[in-house]
Amino acid sequence: MSSVMELIVNPKYVNKFKQGYPLVHKDSIANLDKLKEEGSLFHLVDPTRNFIAKGYYGIQNKGVGWVLSHRIGEKIDIIFFKEKISDAMKKRESFYKDSETNTFRIFNGEGDGIGGFTIDYFDGYYLINWYSEGIYSFKDQVIRAFDELTDYKGIYEKKRFDTKGKYIDDDDFVKGERGEFPIIVKENGINYAVYLNDGAMVGIFLDQRDVRNVIREKYAMDKNVLNTFSYTGAFSVAAALGGAAKTTSVDLAKRSKSKTIEQFSVNGIDYEAQDIVVMDVFDYFKYANRKDLKFDLVILDPPSFARSKKRTFSSSKDYPTLIKDAILVTEKNGVIVASTNNATFGMKKFKGFVEQACKDTGTTYKIIESFNLPKDFQTSSDYPEGNYLKVLFIKKTS
Numbered sequence: 283m284s285s286v287m288e289l290i291v292n293p294k295y296v297n298k299f300k301q302g303y304p305l306v307h308k309d310s311i312a313n314l315d316k317l318k319e320e321g322s323l324f325h326l327v328d329p330t331r332n333f334i335a336k337g338y339y340g341i342q343n344k345g346v347g348w349v350l351s352h353r354i355g356e357k358i359d360i361i362f363f364k365e366k367i368s369d370a371m372k373k374r375e376s377f378y379k380d381s382e383t384n385t386f387r388i389f390n391g392e393g394d395g396i397g398g399f400t401i402d403y404f405d406g407y408y409l410i411n412w413y414s415e416g417i418y419s420f421k422d423q424v425i426r427a428f429d430e431l432t433d434y435k436g437i438y439e440k441k442r443f444d445t446k447g448k449y450i451d452d453d454d455f456v457k458g459e460r461g462e463f464p465i466i467v468k469e470n471g472i473n474y475a476v477y478l479n480d481g482a483m484v485g486i487f488l489d490q491r492d493v494r495n496v497i498r499e500k501y502a503m504d505k506n507v508l509n510t511f512s513y514t515g516a517f518s519v520a521a522a523l524g525g526a527a528k529t530t531s532v533d534l535a536k537r538s539k540s541k542t543i544e545q546f547s548v549n550g551i552d553y554e555a556q557d558i559v560v561m562d563v564f565d566y567f568k569y570a571n572r573k574d575l576k577f578d579l580v581i582l583d584p585p586s587f588a589r590s591k592k593r594t595f596s597s598s599k600d601y602p603t604l605i606k607d608a609i610l611v612t613e614k615n616g617v618i619v620a621s622t623n624n625a626t627f628g629m630k631k632f633k634g635f636v637e638q639a640c641k642d643t644g645t646t647y648k649i650i651e652s653f654n655l656p657k658d659f660q661t662s663s664d665y666p667e668g669n670y671l672k673v674l675f676i677k678k679t680s
């Protein structure tokens with residue numbers, strides 16, 4: 283006899299779950315009102331009550347829970363967590379051994395078998411991102427599993443769900459020794475200053491590693507580079523080390539300036555030879571047009587959604603406009619790097635945005651390179667939306 287809650291899957295979703303789809307959407311369940319406490323386990327059953335899979339309840343923006351196993355007898359306990367984390371670590375062995383890189387993702391949610399949390403490695407420190415209160419209720423198992431599997435300097439966490447003021451976050455520290463921030467991590471030999479104790483964004487987005495690398499290796503030499511939505515200027519640093527003639531970083535957040543100076547400085551680059559502009563990107567494009575500024579390499583990496591004083595930007599609606607603005611400041615034979623992390627549309631639609639922007643401006647172009655998530659951001663073929671990153675290198679041929 284099992285006292286586990288049974289969630290009845292609506293008929294049209296039964297096959298999807300049987301085939302391995304891991305995310306439980308609200309509308310796929312007939313008796314969702316049964317779910318009370320986040321973190322509780324359930325069985326997904328078909329309308330005739332046959333077992334399909336088991337999972338946990340946790341509210342995220344994308345769904346209300348994740349499938350954990352298709353085996354009815356599998357226990358969701360410390361051994362379960364330990365196996366998943368251990369498998370994930372083994373898959374990253376080549377990263378642990380890489381002497382040029384000591385920061386990468388070691389656990390990527392559903393891609394590593396448990397949706398709802400990720401773990402990143404920063405030179406001996408681990409950072410856990412929890413995306414729901416439900417998965418957070420398994421924290422003890424995860425940490426214990428972790429303790430049994432590996433040594434570390436310290437563990438930090440980010441609760442990326444609504445905590446309704448229940449938790450008092452001091453500095454996101456969990457266990458081990460506290461870091462002295464910034465710690466300086468290394469990615470393909472480039473230094474980056476990272477703060478694990480200062481908000482959700484730690485200073486570098488690890489999913490862009492391959493893009494930074496190719497910019498440095500193939501696209502930067504002697505080029506005049508514009509990096510928009512530049513945050514701490516990580517792309518600018520890669521470009522400068524790749525021999526860029528000059529970089530211009532544009533971000534409207536005031537602290538992006540000191541953060542970018544810091545990233546240049548920890549790499550021995552003279553930041554005074556670079557431009558760091560605190561400005562709304564769309565205003566910068568107007569300014570650049572007035573001054574007739576042109577660039578050889580223009581990087582676009584906006585957030586999926588951003589609201590500033592003057593406007594809201596939604597990448598699923600406004601990306602074509604952004605590309606059009608970029609085209610106007612790009613030299614002939616220059617390259618636009620268009621990136622998006624919006625999971626609500628795929629590569630096909632993104633390429634459609636490029637097509638539309640080029641058509642509207644009478645520009646001919648060629649896509650010369652494209653990227654999705656790097657290898658350590660393991661994704662599952664059962665959940666293609668999990669591969670949210672799309673990056674296109676667009677050469678403006680006229």
Ligand code: SAH
Nearest residue numbers: 511512513516533534535562563583585588
């Ligand atoms: N490209 C960066 C990450 C960008 S994060 C990297 O590789 O590290 C998104 C950034 O966009 C944030 O720093 C935010 O301040 C900035 N931003 C959002 N809206 C903006 C706007 N309208 N103009 C300029 N910057 C903006």
